Amino acid sequence: MNNKMKIKTRKELWLKSILVMLLSIFIGGCIDENIEVIGECPVVISTDPANSTDRNVPLSQVVNATFNTDMDPTTLTADSFRLMGSAAVAGSFSFDEGTRTLSFESNEPLEENTNYTATVFRTVKDVTGNLMQEDFVWTFNTVLLPVPTIELTTPRNMETNVALNQVITADFSEAMQASTITETSFLVSLNDNPVAGNVTYTGLRASFTPDSPLLAGNTYSATITTAATSMLDKSLASNFLWSFTTIPVVIPPVEASSIDLGEAEEFGILAGVGISNNAGFSEIRNLSVGISPGVRSSITGFPPAIVINGFIHASDDPLPTGIAARLVQAKQDLTDAYLFLEGASSPAPVTVSGDQGGLTLAPGIYKSTSTLLIQAGDLTLDAQGNPDAVFIFQIASDFTTVGGAGGNVILTGGAQAKNVYWQTGSSATIGDNTSFQGNVLALTSITMNSGATAVGRMLARNGSVVLTNTNIIERP
Numbered sequence: 001m002n003n004k005m006k007i008k009t010r011k012e013l014w015l016k017s018i019l020v021m022l023l024s025i026f027i028g029g030c031i032d033e034n035i036e037v038i039g040e041c042p043v044v045i046s047t048d049p050a051n052s053t054d055r056n057v058p059l060s061q062v063v064n065a066t067f068n069t070d071m072d073p074t075t076l077t078a079d080s081f082r083l084m085g086s087a088a089v090a091g092s093f094s095f096d097e098g099t100r101t102l103s104f105e106s107n108e109p110l111e112e113n114t115n116y117t118a119t120v121f122r123t124v125k126d127v128t129g130n131l132m133q134e135d136f137v138w139t140f141n142t143v144l145l146p147v148p149t150i151e152l153t154t155p156r157n158m159e160t161n162v163a164l165n166q167v168i169t170a171d172f173s174e175a176m177q178a179s180t181i182t183e184t185s186f187l188v189s190l191n192d193n194p195v196a197g198n199v200t201y202t203g204l205r206a207s208f209t210p211d212s213p214l215l216a217g218n219t220y221s222a223t224i225t226t227a228a229t230s231m232l233d234k235s236l237a238s239n240f241l242w243s244f245t246t247i248p249v250v251i252p253p254v255e256a257s258s259i260d261l262g263e264a265e266e267f268g269i270l271a272g273v274g275i276s277n278n279a280g281f282s283e284i285r286n287l288s289v290g291i292s293p294g295v296r297s298s299i300t301g302f303p304p305a306i307v308i309n310g311f312i313h314a315s316d317d318p319l320p321t322g323i324a325a326r327l328v329q330a331k332q333d334l335t336d337a338y339l340f341l342e343g344a345s346s347p348a349p350v351t352v353s354g355d356q357g358g359l360t361l362a363p364g365i366y367k368s369t370s371t372l373l374i375q376a377g378d379l380t381l382d383a384q385g386n387p388d389a390v391f392i393f394q395i396a397s398d399f400t401t402v403g404g405a406g407g408n409v410i411l412t413g414g415a416q417a418k419n420v421y422w423q424t425g426s427s428a429t430i431g432d433n434t435s436f437q438g439n440v441l442a443l444t445s446i447t448m449n450s451g452a453t454a455v456g457r458m459l460a461r462n463g464s465v466v467l468t469n470t471n472i473i474e475r476p
Contacts (some may be wrong), residue, residue, distance in 0.1 A: 263331025
């Protein structure tokens with residue numbers, strides 16, 4: 001067949017198809033290729049969803065096409081229908097012969113905010129074998145789901161004078177999945193240290209109840225993360241953050257004059273059974289070193305450690321006269337001061353626990369029922385302009401500082417190291433390179449790690465005081 005014949009044949013076929021279509025429309029029936037009327041053509045008379053540009057189709061939509069006549073179900077298959085979004089949609093088909101409706105249900109929810117094109121191909125037939133004359137195509141758009149937001153918080157962002165018993169809340173713009181509102185998606189922190197608490201979700205409100213009262217005069221941060229998810233499975237667009245500052249509680253200061261170290265005041269180190277300087281040129285400045293009932297042989301490492309403007313005394317020293325009795329008195333005064341600090345109750349002690357690093361505390365009494373740490377940052381003690389302000393820490397068990405990037409004790413607002421007391425129910429460890437302030441009164445032992453310095457005193461009732469390497473203790 002030459003090219004002219006091929007062109008003629010294609011033209012004839014095209015003209016015949018146009019003629020069949022026009023006649024079908026004009027006559028209202030199916031016309032076969034011989035231009036004969038063979039019955040009513042099957043056509044799609046309605047769809048659900050309808051052809052529309054509105055973005056209102058739910059993601060759970062079952063796509064339906066209803067025909068004008070009884071159809072051959074064997075022709076209504078995956079090959080005769082297609083739903084396209086960003087890609088072809090997989091799903092299952094069914095046909096209701098009573099309503100003449102073909103239904104397609106997606107295996108997964110439809111994509112939001114997406115234009116879909118549905119096609120019923122002309123390969124479908126009615127029960128008499130008539131084909132549709134052309135593909136039936138329509139389009140629809142799925143909804144754009146709302147992104148949940150935080151409408152209101154308590155306290156408000158940047159709010160001040162927040163009560164110490166405050167429950168922190170966040171109100172959402174829509175219902176959320178309760179399983180996504182937890183201690184991992186609702187966070188409260190103080191100086192990047194997490195605050196322990198319980199998270200609940202009721203209605204539209206998430207609530208964080210701290211395990212213990214908030215600390216006065218501190219700024220807290222709260223965060224709702226993108227893990228919080230709505231009932232429509234939409235997450236917050238980004239982490240939601242706000243902050244607030246607690247009320248400055250005025251704590252009546254402990255009278256500095258009420259704390260009396262007695263004879264123990266003259267000692268930078270006072271121990272029960274041993275004093276050692278393990279390495280380096282440690283210095284005790286303007287204070288003395290004493291041991292009782294331990295003896296002179298239990299003091300080691302002096303030198304290279306030295307005492308500047310002070311003395312080294314042991315219970316078995318013959319001179320100066322009466323030194324043994326003075327040491328006994330110093331130990332008794334230490335015990336009395338320890339018991340006074342342990343029982344101090346005015347003003348009412350504030351309960352603290354765990355790591356105090358990064359906090360700023362006002363004058364007062366702070367009570368821990370277990371161990372206490374200064375680790376994640378420096379602890380700042382603010383006298384608020386009162387040079388006589390007293391800070392008492394009642395620690396039931398061990399006390400530990402971790403030096404380096406954090407773990408120091410910083411004094412501000414006129415605070416003085418001589419008015420800071422660390423009553424420790426077990427042993428104390430002053431960490432490597434810690435800059436420490438205050439008087440440690442420990443039931444058992446005290447260790448100063450390498451490079452640690454202290455403006456204050458290391459007073460151990462029953463155990464030892466150990467200088468690890470190149471430590472400094474100076475009179476507060």
